[in-house]
Amino acid sequence: MDELNTRQLKFLEALLIETTFEGAYKRAGIAKATAQKYRDLPVFKEAYRNAKRKAMEQVTTSLQRASxxxxxxxxxxxxxxxxxxxxxxxAARTVLDNAYKGIELDDLAERIEKVEEFMNAN
Structure with missing residues (x-):
């Protein structure tokens, strides 16, 4: 897979920090047209998705600790x-609602695992 160049990496980082597209390309020091071009590249899209996923994993971990x-x-x-x-x-309703959601998520995870096992077997 292609790697991002330094300017693309700087723009990617800016996208994660800034709240607007305009703020991101300005922070990265690139033109709007260049930012749009980068944003449309498959390798950039994948890198951006991965970076957002990684950031959300950190947020989720923090939320789990606070839970x-x-x-x-x-x-x-x-x-x-x-x-x-x-x-x-x-408070009681919140506790119960989240307890039920936890059970539902466990059930869904088990069903997905079974589907994946079936798909991998075939």
Whole structure:
């Protein structure tokens, strides 16, 4: 596979930092037309997708670490008899909703694994 050149890498990095396309090409020090050309290259598209995926993996890891603390907060509100009933109900609903979603995701992952095994066997 082709590698990105230095200017393309700088633009890729800028796309991850800036909130707009215009901000990204200006930060990278390239013309808008050049940025559009880079953006349309298959090798650039793939590199950009991979970079975004990597960034989201880091965000997901951070969220997963914070989730234990979040559950403790929800449990605390849910069990606080001095908290307003609406807060207690919302906390309980949130805990239950996420517990069900976790089970659904586990079930989907198992089904996908079975489909992949079937596809690989054939």
């Amino acid at each position: 234990i603390e979040a559950v403790e907060v929800l449990k605390s509100v849910m069990n606080d008899e001095e908290a307003p009933p609406s807060s207690r109900i919302q």
